[in-house]
Amino acid sequence: MTKTIAREYAIHGITANTIPPFCVDTPMLRDAQAKGQVPTAEAMSSAIPSGRLGTLDDIGATCAFLCSDAAGYITGQIIAVNGGAIV
Amino acid sequence: MSKFSLENRVAIVTGGGTGIGRGCSLVLAEHGADLVLAGRRREPLEKTAGDIEALGRRALVVPTDVTKVGECEQLVGRTLEEMGRLDILVNNAGGASTKPIDDWTEQEWHQVVDLNIGSVWFLSRLAVKPMLERGKGSIVNISSGSAFFGFPMGAPYGASKAAVNNLTMSMAAAWTPKGVRVNTVASGAVRTEMLIEDSRRHGVDEKALAAGNAMGRIGEPEEIAYAVLFFACDASSYCSGQSLWVNGGPRG
Numbered sequence: 001m002t003k004t005i006a007r008e009y010a011i012h013g014i015t016a017n018t019i020p021p022f023c024v025d026t027p028m029l030r031d032a033q034a035k036g037q038v039p040t041a042e043a044m045s046s047a048i049p050s051g052r053l054g055t056l057d058d059i060g061a062t063c064a065f066l067c068s069d070a071a072g073y074i075t076g077q078i079i080a081v082n083g084g085a086i087v
Numbered sequence: 088m089s090k091f092s093l094e095n096r097v098a099i100v101t102g103g104g105t106g107i108g109r110g111c112s113l114v115l116a117e118h119g120a121d122l123v124l125a126g127r128r129r130e131p132l133e134k135t136a137g138d139i140e141a142l143g144r145r146a147l148v149v150p151t152d153v154t155k156v157g158e159c160e161q162l163v164g165r166t167l168e169e170m171g172r173l174d175i176l177v178n179n180a181g182g183a184s185t186k187p188i189d190d191w192t193e194q195e196w197h198q199v200v201d202l203n204i205g206s207v208w209f210l211s212r213l214a215v216k217p218m219l220e221r222g223k224g225s226i227v228n229i230s231s232g233s234a235f236f237g238f239p240m241g242a243p244y245g246a247s248k249a250a251v252n253n254l255t256m257s258m259a260a261a262w263t264p265k266g267v268r269v270n271t272v273a274s275g276a277v278r279t280e281m282l283i284e285d286s287r288r289h290g291v292d293e294k295a296l297a298a299g300n301a302m303g304r305i306g307e308p309e310e311i312a313y314a315v316l317f318f319a320c321d322a323s324s325y326c327s328g329q330s331l332w333v334n335g336g337p338r339g
Contacts, residue, residue: 003337010301010336049263050325058325061090065322070313073275073306075336084263084327 006076015075017066022082024054050083090322094119097170098319099162099214101153101206102180104131106279107229110308111177111315116144118316123166123173125151126180145170153180153206154198163213172221175319176214178207178228178251182281183244185289196243203247207254215258215267222266227318228255229311230273232334240289248273252330259328268327270318275299275334277306301336 005016023029023044032038045052062081065071080086088094098115102108103124109131112122116139124132124139129150136146149165151158166173183199211226218224233245234252252271259269276282276296282305286296297304314333317323 006336007301007338011303015336049260049327051264054325057090061322061324062317062326065091065317070316073302073310073335074314074331074333075301077332079326079331080329081323081325083325084259084268086328 002078003076010075015066015071017071017074017076018078019059019062019066020078020080020082021054021059022048022080022085024056024059026056029053048083048085050085052083054081054083090324091316091320092119093175093316093320096120096174097123097166097172098175098177099123099125099166099173100177100179101125101151101210103177104128104133104135106281107274107277107308107311108177108179109135110312111179111229112146113138113142114309114312114316115175115177115319116142116146118320119144120175120319121145121147121170123147123149123162123170125149125153125162127152153210154201156209159206159210159213162210163217167217173214173217174224176211176224176226177315177319178210178226180206181229181231181248183241183247185240185244185285188239188242191243199243200247203244204250204254207251211258211269215262218267219262219265224267225319225323226258226262226267226269227315228269228271229315230255230271230330232273232275232332234273234330235332255330256328263327268318268323270323270326270328271330272311272314272318273330273332273334274311275306275332277308277311279308298338300334300338304335306333306335 002018132148139146181203230248230251234248238245255271
């Protein structure tokens with residue numbers, strides 16, 4: 001879908017990209033952890049090369065980059081913000 | 088301080104005097120980094136160094152053939168001696184001629200592989216040492232769209248660039264737990280002397296190159312450089328092992 005949108009609107013100067021986050025420390029995740037529905041933060045972190053969960057800042061900074069003119073030639077792409085997890 | 092700031096950091100850029108490497112050097116310097124410029128020819132390195140100093144940053148020129156391991160050792164050694172630290176390595180040096188698969192000699196194959204992937208292997212393993220000691224660093228490799236599809240006129244080039252993308256994942260898996268991130272920016276068609284000359288030789292004009300992507304134009308070196316800045320700085324502190332293709336969008 002990102003590629004289709006990117007292709008359709010590129011000539012209008014509109015970029016479209018995707019950020020697939022991994023395990024981000026959000027209230028939703030904490031709630032699920034408290035209910036025992038997902039592994040603990042420690043268990044998740046041990047499976048991530050960066051050794052920690054993602055933060056809202058990690059995702060936000062990547063959004064900021066993709067929204068800025070610095071990323072004007074980037075469209076139809078995926079930047080995985082996952083601490084190296086899918087390596 | 089902005090997560091996009093590189094103040095008090097030192098970056099090596101290989102092939103830093105021309106094309107995408109020059110663009111990277113200037114953008115990193117604009118964001119506060121001091122630069123070490125490596126490359127075979129001294130003159131373009133000196134010119135870029137002058138432009139970096141005009142931005143108020145330090146620039147060290149170290150003429151280097153990155154296919155020679157001994158010269159890579161000197162590059163890292165002089166960086167630490169004269170700049171005092173090393174935070175960022177941009178493995179940008181690369182290239183190859185284009186011709187049909189049957190026309191490549193054995194020696195030419197080895198030259199391309201040594202330049203495009205051998206240099207990333209050897210220099211990264213040297214440069215990562217001071218980064219691992221401090222528990223922080225970022226390595227950014229430059230690869231190419233030709234890593235993602237068949238490219239019969241530049242088969243050794245595409246193969247070596249695909250190897251860069253793969254090595255990025257292995258190095259990221261090894262070094263990210265110790266604080267050093269490794270990512271790659273795969274460049275689309277960008278306005279460099281290398282591309283323009285090669286295209287002219289094959290009778291391909293800019294319009295034809297531009298038609299290959301959704302934006303309908305070729306990229307500028309600084310458009311690759313900003314993606315390198317993103318991976319070099321703390322804005323990407325949770326990104327490692329990624330290869331980002333900067334190409335003006337899929338043509339489909």
